Amino acid sequence: MQLLPGFRDFFPEDCARRNYILAHWREVCRRYGFVEYDGPVLETEELYRKKSGDEIVKQLFNFCDKGERAVAMRPEMTPTLARMVATRERDFKKPMKWFSMPQCFRYEKQQRGRLREFYQLNCDIIGEPSVAADAEMIALVIDVLRSFGFTENDFVVRVSDRDAWLAFLAAKNIDVPRGQEFLQIVDKLEREAPEAVEAKLKSFGLTLDEVRAFIANPGEHLEKFNELSAELNARGLNAFYQLDPTIVRGLAYYTGIVFEVFDRSKKLRALAGGGRYDNLLRDMSDGKVSLHALGFGMGDVVLGELINDTPHALEKMQHWIEQRPAAQVYLVIAKEERRSTALADAQRLRELGFRVDFSLTPSKVGKQFQAAEQSGARVTILYGDEWPNVKFKTLATRDEFLAAHDSLIAKLDELKLTIEEF
Secondary structure: OOOOOOOOOOOHHHHHHHHHHHHHHHHHHHHOOOEEOOOOOEEEHHHHHHHHOHHHHHHOEEEEOOOOOEEEEOOOOHHHHHHHHHHHHHHOOOOEEEEEOOEEEOOOOOEOOEOOEEEEEEEEEEOOOOHHHHHHHHHHHHHHHHOOOOOOOOEEEEEEEHHHHHHHHHHOOOOHHHHHHHHHHHHOOOOOOHHHHHHHHHOOOOOHHHHHHHHHOOHHHHHHHHHHHHHHHHOOOHHHEEEOOOOOOOOOOOOOEEEEEEEOOOOOOOOEEEEEOOOHHHHHOOOOOOOOEEEEEEEHHHHHHHHHHOHHHHHHHHHHHHOOOOOOEEEEEOOHHHHHHHHHHHHHHHHHOOOEEEOOOOOOHHHHHHHHHHHOOOEEEEEOOOOOEEEEEEOOOOEEEEEEHHHHHHHHHHOOOOOOOO
16 A cells, blocks of 8 residues: 555654644744634635635645535635634734644645645734734744754745835836736746746836846835835844845735745745735625735745755754653663552653653563663663662663652652653
8 A cells, every 4th residue: 555646654753853843833933922723624615716716726635525515625724714714803803913734735746845745834914004014924934944943044035025016017007907917927037938028028018128127126116125124124134034026926815025935055945935915805705804914834845855954954853853752761670569669650750741661561671771772761760679769770871879769759850851842
């Protein structure tokens, strides 16, 4: 039986890496005052059509359920967020700062950094029109990546403003309704041959040189970007972002400042992307709810590739995993008549939050110590001839000492075993 293309098994070592990413996502978002939410993995197909049009169907794992409903496994979280906000937005104080880490599914061609199944960090601010919210969002994406050990030498946030491009079109007397068509051309500027771009721009009465001139010097159209820069520079983040008018994000629902995050080596696809979508909630709720909004998404697959490619980030992840072994304390039962005592201790220590393991069946002492090493335990406690004392051994240093059994908890406290949160 083979794994489906684009899907992953998470063996223990893979699960530890996934947990590392999810734990850092959650921790940084909470530092920024965001609260976690979630939604169903299965939604109506129409929800995704409403946001992205009929083209999205090609990327869906969709089917007809037993109730004869057209449903799909979620390819992204924004439509679910829009549905949830439209249902209960009056119950929440604005701005709403929400994040989620859903598992998503897209029927896409596999490539490096992209699979058909992935986890994605989604962060959104609902109900705040100011540029300060855009700065908060970009600061958050920067700090999420910094939490993995990346520096300004490893990644950059490329920022633009779609409104500046619309002002450019207006100055050229080009109808705003064609704005999205034009932005699609700009979005593919770096990926298409100049001749192909020239041909597309001809219908707008524009040349590639005119577009490139605007990219090089957007001039007075950068008012919002200048406000954003002041906010980010005040936080000391000026080394992590840059103006790049070629970033427009291909999706039609973006309305203002947009951004994408790339590795400095330019070996990978975008690490994250997002921006402002002030009209999406109104459009998806048929006008019932109209709130300013912005957000970004970051996938675990391409992030994992960058961690693997960056020695200091990889070392940081490995250290984090090593600090969270399967067991902290391993009880070595040398005398079977002491097993009931060891079982009682195991239960008591586990209730206190320690991770404890022991041999479930009688085994040679040497094999039990070997099992302790394999579990990653820091300390062993030997129940043997020394009773009513027990023998402690710190596996890293091989230091041993005897202690009275009734002082077991106190001795563990002296060894400063921490109770980590997974």
